[in-house]
Amino acid sequence: MRRLERAFYERDTVVVAAELIGKILNLKQGTHLLSGIIVETEAYLGSEDPASHAHRGVTPRNRVMFGPAGFSYVYFTYGNHHCFNVVTESEHKPGAVLIRALEPLGGIDEMKKRRHVLALEDVASGPGKLTQAFGMTREHSGLDLTTSDLFLTEAQPNGTLRIKTSKRIGISRAKELPYRFYLLGNLCVSKT
DNA sequence: AGTTAGATCGGCT
DNA sequence: GCCGATCTAACTC
Secondary structure, three states: OOEOOHHHHOOOHHHHHHHHOOOEEEEEEOOEEEEEEEEEEEEEOOOOOOOOHHHHOOOOOOHHHHOOOOEEEEEEEOOOEEEEEEEOOOOOOOOEEEEEEEEEEEOHHHHHHHHOOOOHHHOOOOHHHHHHHHOOOHHHOOOEOOOOOEEEEOOOOOOOOOEEEEOOOOOOOOOOOOOEEEEOOOOOOOOO
């Protein structure tokens, strides 16, 4: 399985969000490898997108969104949860794809333990759930996905993917934009 | 099955 | 001071 290279991320955010469906997210932790198939994403753009953290310019929190593509952006929200994003576009042009859900692949027992759940569809079927399953925090923000222990790889040849588009979930602004992508019928897609 | 509230804190208006 | 790219448990029907 080959790592996605920087050129993959250096493109239009909505295109990257759609193409990330079916790719594999990996985190190496010592001898363990946690991994999962990306089954749900959302695109967040720059100043033109009121729902994006980058909407009002650079801040200490969102600065990685304004940097080069192919880096991680992890932030803390609601006093409880972390969300994991992949930075897109070029330097000074902000953009990120929120990874909203995974179908667990490797290290499943480890992830179930962290999440205190038994069913596979409860492990990573939401943005806060998958960061908990992977043990991701702000420490994992700003990592280079092309060189670090946190990385994405090509999908396994699984045949044609049925990808569906919808409005983004859980936001109050720019609700109507069709920037959410998910695998049709997959059990690990987050519930609305 | 669907709705609501509470948790909990960092970021920015 | 307010609100958020969320999750879970509890409550109602």
